[in-house]
Amino acid sequence: MEFLEYSSTMLSSCPAAPRPLLLLLLKLFGSLPFNPKVLEPAPVPVPSSLVMLISSLNVKPNNFLAGKKSQISSTPPMRFRYAMVCSSNQNRSMEAHALLKRQGLDVASYGTGSHVKLPGPSLREPNVYDFGTPYKQMFDELRRKDPELYKRNGILQMIKRNLSVKLAPQRWQDNAGDGVFDVVMTFEEKVFDSVLEDLNNREQSLTKTILVMNLEVKDNHEEAAIGGRLALELCQEIEGNETWEDTIDDIVAGFEKQHRRKLVYSISFY
Known part of the structure; x- marks a missing residue:
């Protein structure tokens, strides 16, 4: 016992x-x-x-x-991180975000405005949301308000595209927790200025360079589609180089000559 x-x-x-x-x-x-x-x-x-x-x-x-044949991805790692930025993180930045993401680039997108604004019944009646409001919530609310109007002006289709890319619009000035980017692409001069102002106001403790570029694109669906393709082409050209610091002047000159579009860029620091 x-x-x-x-x-x-x-x-x-x-x-x-x-x-x-x-x-x-x-x-x-x-x-x-x-x-x-x-x-x-x-x-x-x-x-x-x-x-x-x-x-x-x-x-x-x-x-x-189990000892089976390993399935390791053959996709090479991306050299750079990209950020696409417009005012409300709805149209231009999201069109570019969707295209770059589809091509496997490491990309995020943001807006620089104080609020997210979408067209309403008139210019004086925009739909205003806080950054962080899910695209799905916007889609449901606008479809409930006036489905014919927002389908006719392309807003519902745009938001549906957006919610397939990420959860909600994000604000550039609040992205400190997202890590650092190598290249920032803006689509409007005032957005370009806002990004540079924000970067200059940051602590800049990493002494890491960041390339900020502006490609002027009108805020409508047709121009956003063109601007997104141009942004993708430009970023792929940058991605094909070991560093952008030594090649950016040639890349910009070649882009402007081919597409007859003006590019403005500045170098800032983290």
């Missing part, structure tokens, strides 16, 4: 290796019903360091641990 009491007490704390032997002894002494499954070795936990390694390699853990 002393053996059985001692064995039962130690069962839960015994190492994995002697556990089957102890269970067999308990069976022989009649203390436990025999179950062959309890003699199977305990599963070995996967170390957290291995899980992190698998995640960093973009490998499916089950296939990796």
Whole structure:
């Protein structure tokens, strides 16, 4: 009895290796019903360091641990982080964001206004939202207000595109927690000035350079589509170089000559 009491007490704390032997002894002494499954070795936990390694390699853990052929992504890492910026993070910046994201570039988008503004029944009656309001909420509200109007002027289609890209509009001045960017693309002179002013007012403790460019694009659906394609082409040209510092003058000159559009750029710091 002393053996059985001692064995039962130690069962839960015994190492994995002697556990089957102890269970067999308990069976022989009649203390436990025999179950062959309890003699199977305990599963070995996967170390957290291995899980992190698998995640960093973009490998499916089950296939990796089962010894199957690893499925590692062949997509090369992006050199630069891009930010597309307009006033309300609705039309121009989101058109460019969607295109760059589709092509695999590391991109985010923002607005610089105090509020998000969308066209309403008249110029004096815009729809005004706070940054961070989900696109889905805007879509549902406008469709409920006047579905014919907002379908006819393309607002519902635009917001539907936006909610497939991200959750809600974001404000550039509140993006300190999003990390640093290498290239910022704006689509209006006043937005360009707002981004530079904000960067100049930041602490700039990293001494990291950031390229801020402005491509003037009218705020309508047709021009936004053209501007988005031009922004994608320009960013792909930048992405094709090891650094933009040594090549930006040639890139800008070539872009302006080909498309007959003026580019303005400035270099700032984080």
